Amino acid sequence: MLPAPRPDRLRFAGLLALTAFGLLLAPNGPGAQQGSPPSSPQGLMGIGNRGANDGPVTFTADEVEYDQTENRVTARGRVEAWQGDRVLRADEFTYDRDTGVATATGNVALIEPDGQTLFADRVELTDGMRDAAIEGIRGLLASNARVAAAGGRRTGGTVTDLARVVYSSCDLCAEDPTRPPLWQLRARIATLDSVEQRVRYRDASVQFGGVPLLYAPYFSHASPDAPRASGFLSPTLGQTRFLGGFMELPYYWAIDESSDATISVTASTDQLPNLGGAYRRRFNNGEVAFEGSIGNLDGTDADGIGGHIFSQGRFTLDENWRAGFALNRASSREYLQAWRYGAPRVLTTTAYAEGFWGAEGYARIDTLLYQGLDAANSTDLTPFVLPRGYADYVFPNDSLGGRFTVDASAFSLFRASGTDTRRIASRATYELPLVGDLGDIWTFRTHADVVGGWVDGLALAPTFGNAGGDGFYGRGNIRTAVDWRMPFLRSAGEYGSQIIEPRVQLVTGPATGAQLRFPNEDSLDFEFTDANLFSLNRYPGRDRFEGGTRADAALRGAWLFPNGGQLEGLAGRSVRLATDETFADGSGLENRSSDWVGRVRLAPVPWLELLGRGRLDKDTGEGRLWDGTATFFGGPFSLSGGYLLTNPAPNVTTRKREEFSLGGTFRINENWRVGLFGRYDIGLDRPVAAQASATYEDECFIFETRFVRSWAEDPTTRADYTGGTLLLFRVGLKTIGDFGLRAL
Known part of the structure; x- marks a missing residue:
């Protein structure tokens, strides 16, 4: 059954159970056989019979009396x-x-299996325990x-009317x-229909602090025992x-037990x-x-009728295979923003099938269709991938x-204008780890690549290659490495332990040259950091190979504190025998000696963590990449800050990016908490985003207000992306529903 949303409702399940407790106790109705009394109290109450719940009833009392004259059991x-x-x-x-007629008096209580408890002064059951009158609920x-x-009164065993009802989930003072x-719902009459599974109210109001603020002469919602029911949701x-x-x-x-739908209409003044x-x-x-959705939008560059569709599906075919799809299209980004359907910059449509064979094998085949919603994204250059396949297998250890x-x-990749590429590639990898007599760790790695394909229109899209490269192409590459690590460990006594670990890797293989005559579809987004310092091929894809002979070296140090904290750092670089023309200027690997890369992490206590990584120019020491975060936990509050500096990335970005961010949350008391966040672009000398929130929450009530302000990006690169302001108010009455108000 679908775990679906449903109309807000009150929790009156216990009332229905209370009015049905006659079925629990005495299945003997008016038509029961008359005659001599049973020989035991169990017989008096019908113990051992089966009621509506199809289970035996157990019964105890201080005394049981049977009046033969009145034919009454007490x-x-x-x-x-x-x-x-x-x-x-x-x-x-x-x-x-x-x-x-059955009557229960004096401190009547019914305890439900889920812990709900209802009390009454007096309950009278008639008509074979189907009807009931209840006093003082x-x-x-x-x-x-x-x-x-x-x-309250139950009639026909299905409808229960409650008079002068008061409901709340708030604690009393x-x-x-x-x-x-703090709040309570009052109604002159509440009717529970177990057949229609509806609860209806007449003359209902919601009071705050005893003062009525909301009133409805009539409204209804689904009964709590209805798993899902059709109806209007909160506006x-x-x-x-x-x-x-x-x-x-x-x-x-x-719709049914396995499907549902939500239809919404948004009416506005403009x-x-x-x-x-x-x-x-x-x-x-x-x-x-x-x-x-479908609608109209005036006053923007996307005037006229617009719409969108977001969809996805996933199916298990057997124990190894599953398949799925995602269809996502929109008329424009302005339409999605205006009608509050999000603001993605790229939509992806795909259909796929993939198989899993434990940890050894994996295969996938899919197709990809992209829709760029930014004006800076050229639709003609956006690729259509049909099909794409991948498979790998890991053999058992030798x-x-x-x-x-x-x-x-x-x-196979197509564009309306630009490079069309068909490519097939394979890689074989072998890795052998060994431990020396001194505790040194040796790892032997090698991988061999083979790539072949066909390319058209290379001259029309210089980003993906140079002119003159149309037609078939094929190439291969092999890389072999020896990796050595020597961890030195010493005790610092009561201050923990220390580790110093030098690491050196020698990588060799044939030189590859600039490779510009080959298309580049999957190796554009490249960044040299400590994370790929020891990778055999530091490009993320297969369209660019790293060649030649190089040595990678790094020194790692760590101080492990007795309380579980640590100070850890690493610094390293690469040196190659000859310049690799594959790497663009500014990548950090364009020269024989690479830039310096490193990271540091300081977490001396559970409430403080500093984490940073960077890349420094090999000659001047100027920072080309800084990415640092600091997080501080202080009991009722937390504070985090970050700094980011990146230089223009070849084929990806055109400007230097430098910004910092600061944010935190603070719990004022048991109920109130506030939050602040801001991001500032140092290069553009203006803020990027700011957010402030305040939330009150107790056992029965939630109030939240949020202010979000975003500023437009650099108009030279994102001309269509405008800033905006969001002001949100949300009021939640727990167990009833939420009500929201937002302004943009």
Whole structure:
């Protein structure tokens, strides 16, 4: 069954169970056989019979009396009966065998299996225990909820009417329990229909501190025992720059046990109404979900009718294979922003199948279609990948402890204008770790690559290669490395232990040259850091090979504190025999000697962590990359800060980026907490984003307000991406529902 949203509701499940407890105790109705009394109290109460819950009833009391003249059974003194996990308690219980009327009086209590407890002054059951009259109802329900009513009546075994109902999930004031709770719902009549699974109210109001603020002459919602039910959900109100004042009203449709839909209409003062919808369905072997909308948008560059569809699905085919899809398209980014469907810059549509064989094997085949929503993204250069495949297999360790891995990949890529590429590639890898007599660790690695394909239109898209390279191409490469590490460990006594670990790796293979005559589809986004210092091929894909002979070296040090904290750092670089023309200027690997890379982590105590990594120019020591974060936990508050410096990345970004961020949360007391966050662009000398929030939460009430301000990016690179402001208010009455107001 789908775990679906449903209309907000009160938790009156215990009331239904209370009015049904006659079925729990005495299955004998008015038509029961008359005659001599049973020979035991168990017979008096019908113990051992099966009621509505299809289970035996157990019963205890201080005394049981049977009046043969009146044909009445009376149990007194700590009467307790239970069936399964449901328990009924009362001071006195009587059952008239002639009329079929059962009465429980004095401290009547029903304890439900989930812990809910309801109390009543008096309960009378008639008509074969199907009808009931209840006086003085009080209940302690799930989620700290409390309910009270002057009385109630159940008719036909299905409909229960409660008079003068009060409901709240707030705790009463410990100093003055007579004071009204923070909020409570009052209704003249509440009707529970177990057949329709609905709860209906008449003359209902929500009071705050005893003062009525919200009133409805009539409303209804699904019964708590209905797992899912159709109905209207809470509306969303707000105001935005594009829509003006707006209201979104969603309707939830529970189609069946495995599918549902939500239909929403958003009406605004400045735009025509927008129609949105979502559909979900769960199968035995998978699930699908669709979301879409259609509407009009005036006052932007994307004037006119627009819409979107976001969808995904996943299916298990057998124990090894699964398949899925995602269809995501939109008329424009402005449309998504204006109608509050998010603001992605790229949408991806795909269909795939993938297989898993433990930790040894994996295979996948898929297709990819991208939609760039930024004006800076050229639609003609956006690729369409059909198909793409990948598979790998890891063989068991050999007798020496080495491991052999092989993979294969292929794709066919098309563009409306630019490079079309078809490529197939394979890589075989072998790795053998050994430990020397002195504790030194030797690792022998080698991998061999083979790549072949066909390329068209290379002259039309210089980013992906140079002119004159159309047609078939094929090439291969092999890299072999010997990696040596020697960890030195010494005790620092009561201050913990220290580690110094030098590491040297020698990598060799044939030189590759500039490789510009080959297309580059998967190796554009390259960044040299400590994370790939010892990689055999430091490019992330297969379209660019690193060649030649080089040596990588690094020194790692660590101080491990007795309390579990540590100070750890690493610094290293690479030196090659000849310049590798593959790497672009500014990459850090364009010369024979690379830039310096390193990282440091300081976490001396559980409440403080400093983490940073960087890359320094090999000659001047100027920072080309700095990425640092600091996090401080101080009991009721936490504080974090960050600094980022990156130089222009070849083929990816055109400007230097330098910014810092600062944020934190602070818990003022048990109920209040506030949060602040900001990001500032040092290069542009202006803020990027700021956010402030304040939240109050107790056992029954949530209030949240949030302010978010974002500034436009550099207009030379993101001309269509505008800044904005969001102001959000949210009020939540726990166990009833949330109400929100937002402004953009």
